[in-house]
Amino acid sequence: MISTSSKSDRFRRQTAQLDLPPRVLLGPGPANVHPRVLTAMSTPPVGHLDPTFLAVMDEIQDLLRYAWQTENELTIAVSGTGSAAMEATLANVVEPEDVVLVGVKGYFGNRLVDMASRYGADVRTISKPWGQVFDLAEIKTALETHRPKILALVHAETSTGVKQPLEGLGELCQQYDCLLLVDTVTSLGGVPLSIDQSGIDLAYSCSQKGLGCPPGASPFTMSAKAIDKLNSRRTPVANWYLDMSLLSKYWGSERVYHHTAPINLYYGLREALRLVAEEGLEKRWQRHQTNAELLWQGLAELNLVCHVEQQYRLPTLTTVRIPDGVDGKAIAGKLLNEYNIEIAGGLGELGGKVWRIGLMGYNSRPENVILLLNALKQVLYF
Amino acid sequence: MISTSSKSDRFRRQTAQLDLPPRVLLGPGPANVHPRVLTAMSTPPVGHLDPTFLAVMDEIQDLLRYAWQTENELTIAVSGTGSAAMEATLANVVEPEDVVLVGVKGYFGNRLVDMASRYGADVRTISKPWGQVFDLAEIKTALETHRPKILALVHAETSTGVKQPLEGLGELCQQYDCLLLVDTVTSLGGVPLSIDQSGIDLAYSCSQKGLGCPPGASPFTMSAKAIDKLNSRRTPVANWYLDMSLLSKYWGSERVYHHTAPINLYYGLREALRLVAEEGLEKRWQRHQTNAELLWQGLAELNLVCHVEQQYRLPTLTTVRIPDGVDGKAIAGKLLNEYNIEIAGGLGELGGKVWRIGLMGYNSRPENVILLLNALKQVLYF
Numbered sequence: 001m002i003s004t005s006s007k008s009d010r011f012r013r014q015t016a017q018l019d020l021p022p023r024v025l026l027g028p029g030p031a032n033v034h035p036r037v038l039t040a041m042s043t044p045p046v047g048h049l050d051p052t053f054l055a056v057m058d059e060i061q062d063l064l065r066y067a068w069q070t071e072n073e074l075t076i077a078v079s080g081t082g083s084a085a086m087e088a089t090l091a092n093v094v095e096p097e098d099v100v101l102v103g104v105k106g107y108f109g110n111r112l113v114d115m116a117s118r119y120g121a122d123v124r125t126i127s128k129p130w131g132q133v134f135d136l137a138e139i140k141t142a143l144e145t146h147r148p149k150i151l152a153l154v155h156a157e158t159s160t161g162v163k164q165p166l167e168g169l170g171e172l173c174q175q176y177d178c179l180l181l182v183d184t185v186t187s188l189g190g191v192p193l194s195i196d197q198s199g200i201d202l203a204y205s206c207s208q209k210g211l212g213c214p215p216g217a218s219p220f221t222m223s224a225k226a227i228d229k230l231n232s233r234r235t236p237v238a239n240w241y242l243d244m245s246l247l248s249k250y251w252g253s254e255r256v257y258h259h260t261a262p263i264n265l266y267y268g269l270r271e272a273l274r275l276v277a278e279e280g281l282e283k284r285w286q287r288h289q290t291n292a293e294l295l296w297q298g299l300a301e302l303n304l305v306c307h308v309e310q311q312y313r314l315p316t317l318t319t320v321r322i323p324d325g326v327d328g329k330a331i332a333g334k335l336l337n338e339y340n341i342e343i344a345g346g347l348g349e350l351g352g353k354v355w356r357i358g359l360m361g362y363n364s365r366p367e368n369v370i371l372l373l374n375a376l377k378q379v380l381y382f
Numbered sequence: 383m384i385s386t387s388s389k390s391d392r393f394r395r396q397t398a399q400l401d402l403p404p405r406v407l408l409g410p411g412p413a414n415v416h417p418r419v420l421t422a423m424s425t426p427p428v429g430h431l432d433p434t435f436l437a438v439m440d441e442i443q444d445l446l447r448y449a450w451q452t453e454n455e456l457t458i459a460v461s462g463t464g465s466a467a468m469e470a471t472l473a474n475v476v477e478p479e480d481v482v483l484v485g486v487k488g489y490f491g492n493r494l495v496d497m498a499s500r501y502g503a504d505v506r507t508i509s510k511p512w513g514q515v516f517d518l519a520e521i522k523t524a525l526e527t528h529r530p531k532i533l534a535l536v537h538a539e540t541s542t543g544v545k546q547p548l549e550g551l552g553e554l555c556q557q558y559d560c561l562l563l564v565d566t567v568t569s570l571g572g573v574p575l576s577i578d579q580s581g582i583d584l585a586y587s588c589s590q591k592g593l594g595c596p597p598g599a600s601p602f603t604m605s606a607k608a609i610d611k612l613n614s615r616r617t618p619v620a621n622w623y624l625d626m627s628l629l630s631k632y633w634g635s636e637r638v639y640h641h642t643a644p645i646n647l648y649y650g651l652r653e654a655l656r657l658v659a660e661e662g663l664e665k666r667w668q669r670h671q672t673n674a675e676l677l678w679q680g681l682a683e684l685n686l687v688c689h690v691e692q693q694y695r696l697p698t699l700t701t702v703r704i705p706d707g708v709d710g711k712a713i714a715g716k717l718l719n720e721y722n723i724e725i726a727g728g729l730g731e732l733g734g735k736v737w738r739i740g741l742m743g744y745n746s747r748p749e750n751v752i753l754l755l756n757a758l759k760q761v762l763y764f
Contacts, residue, residue, distance in 0.1 A: 007663055012445075022426065023426075029642060030429060042421065042423055043420075044420065045407070047726075049726075052403060059397050063395060063397070065392075066393035066394045066395070081461050081643070082642065083640075084461070115622045118621065197388065214647075238620060239469070239500065240496060257729070259463050262463060262596065342428075344429075347639070
């Protein structure tokens, strides 16, 4: 018999069956999920080396290549949330003393700075006020000045609602022989984007925004040029879990065990990516744009001002200035508690100054726009 | 309108609805999952800062404290699989030049060596043949010789099926003023274990074995003494995603955003931990032991030999020697293809020499033992 003499029941907490409110998630993500994705996620797991699971992984890779418009062989889902995929891009190519130039125009630019520093990079930054974008000339000047090995930019800044134009960046980076690293967390699946046409060498995203899947398995892609830098490292990748020299052997034809994949999340991600392929990228991008414009128009009718100039606004995430005298947090609280609608406040510099409203993936639907606008009208003006 | 001129449909793969075989997972994990866990996982997500989700996180923390028998405040689930939680233990407390002593007696001991090296540790090792355990005197001698800051040992070696006795280790580590780090990946929820009584400072586990949950959210715990080492670091934690100085502010009362938690996995983990609390640890440990003994007896009747001496055998994972002249891979393939039963071959040194049979969590049931033994009999002898 097993000894039980001194076992403690102190934390043997009595809990009820999971019982959560039916939220409409119109913040910066997670967004609500298509019922087909939830059903797929609840499929009983098979093993992470089962031939049937390896086929699921292959399908995820192809469907991700479609969604991202890339032919990169190393296009996979990292077994963590978007921040893990973000860290994976830096961890694999940054070696101590490498100059990394980061364009900071919001919270996630700062996160790139923090992460790159931890891998020993010589980090240089250029900055813009939160809500603005960089123009090509500024970036060219900075490349000329800093001669970085990597230029890191956020395509869709979740903290500001800004869409950074990518035109011309690939050519510039080729000219200055540096890798182009782009955060597509809030653009993949909702905003026009082509990794290969834009000359992007490293990109990451998440599952819970434009792709409409729960969080936890996160898209990652790396060009042949970036792989060359990985292969010519003088030091091992300083992060075991995210080491692509090991992970590529599990996702590639060798099928060498690295870690146990989050099986059920991959089921969900596969279903979410199937939905993207079924809808088609043009239609999906157009849907996001149309519903965002509907939102912007309605906000204007409520005398609310968008923080970002229209041409640089993300269709997936809109920042709205909190009017003078209005308690932004109280309004968001009312939406949540009275109408089960989640929107978010600002992050970092924009804390207390804006609300963040997301229309992402499955949630980018006109009924959600109408619901939100009318609920907002109620809590603001009645 | 959005330009669609140059979009490629090359990877817009036609895929069918997910359709996977009904595997009985009797390998080293993942194991099958209680239907209640799958149902919980398919609950529509709420936001990662929603008050109702924060309550779910609190429940997970308490239920994990119960399962691990610890009062450690920093007891959380890392947003990755077991290997991420493993890396988290080292990343947070290892600083460059720290002496880390690793007891290597299997594949996962080697992984600890690899990971600790990447964080700049001065790694020392002691070794045992795969299938044996360390005794206290050997460890004492090694502590005396190497004077490490951290002693790392694997409680339940998934590659060998060995259970390392933990008695006396806590006192030894206190005497030599070093932190005790223990891998409990294949023991938590299935093998008697008390973090606090054993004087363990750092431990990690996974969700897909003894806890009977899909993989992807992994238990991590850290004592006050280990937190002191974290707080007195001269260098930042060299891993952003797993940095406990940041993560503890999300799981603690401050609720500062760090990353978007894998919401639905936490729903599943909560339900799996509820099942542990409902059953009670003594009963659960006893169930694992009873079913393992049933398996061992049946294997002996089939003239199969367990690789590990009975007193050191894990109830969760049994290594069985492949008889001379038998093609181990072919037998496992037949079990999978003819009976939908997954068992695994050996890892590393034991590759080709043993099969690994798991009876973990929900799968530790007499009907699985009978099924496996009779299927094995068929494919071996008929």
